Amino acid sequence: MNADQARAGPVERDIELAITALKKGTNLLKYGRRGKPKFCPFRLSNDESVLVWYSGNEEKHLKLSHVSRIIPGQRTPIFQRYPRPEKEYQSFSLIYSDRSLDVICKDKDEAEVWFTGLKALISRYHRRPRVDPRSGLSSEANSPKVQTQRSSPLSSPFGSGDGSQKVVFCSFLIADHLIEF
Known part of the structure; x- marks a missing residue:
C-alpha cells in the first residue's frame, strides 16, 4: 500500500485498488450483437480513460467518457438473447451512444471490483x-x-x-x- 492509499478513506482505497486490478486486466465473458458469448481479455488503459479488449486478433476500445452509465445485472436486450440468470450478480453493462457492452465476470467478487472501478471512472466524466x-x-x-x-x-x-x-x-x-x- 502506498502513502496516498494509506491517507485515503476506505471507499477511496477500495476504488484505487479496483482501478489497479482493472489495469492488470482479466478475461470476461463478452456478449455481442452476433454469435454466442465468448471470453475476451479486458483491461483498463494506463491513463484510465479507455477500456481495451481483444476480440479475435482485433483490439477494441471504448472511451469511458462516452459511457453514459453502468448497469448491474442482465437488463439489456443483448443479455436477453442468451440469458444466464445464475450469473445475474456477476454481470454488468456499459451503456454508450445507442449501444451496450455486456459482460459476465468469473465470480461475484470480480464483478464487484470491475463495477466499483468503472463506476468511479465513469462518474468523473459526468459530474455536475x-x-x-x-x-x-x-x-x-x-x-x-x-x-x-x-x-x-x-x-x-x-x-x-x-x-x-x-x-x-x-x-x-x-x-x-x-x-x-
Whole structure:
C-alpha cells in the first residue's frame, strides 16, 4: 500500500485498488450483437480513460467518457438473447451512444471490483456542478474560466471589425439544463 492509499478513506482505497486490478486486466465473458458469448481479455488503459479488449486478433476500445452509465445485472436486450440468470450478480453493462457492452465476470467478487472501478471512472466524466440553492447559480460561476467565457471581445460581422464591441454571454442552469444566450 502506498502513502496516498494509506491517507485515503476506505471507499477511496477500495476504488484505487479496483482501478489497479482493472489495469492488470482479466478475461470476461463478452456478449455481442452476433454469435454466442465468448471470453475476451479486458483491461483498463494506463491513463484510465479507455477500456481495451481483444476480440479475435482485433483490439477494441471504448472511451469511458462516452459511457453514459453502468448497469448491474442482465437488463439489456443483448443479455436477453442468451440469458444466464445464475450469473445475474456477476454481470454488468456499459451503456454508450445507442449501444451496450455486456459482460459476465468469473465470480461475484470480480464483478464487484470491475463495477466499483468503472463506476468511479465513469462518474468523473459526468459530474455536475453544484448549484447554490439560494442563488440558483453554479458553484463554478465565479471561476475565471467561466468569467472569460461570459464576456469576450469579438468583432462584429456587421460592423467595422475593429474588435471594440463586446458580446456578453449569459448562462443559466435550469432543471439540469444549461441555457446560454
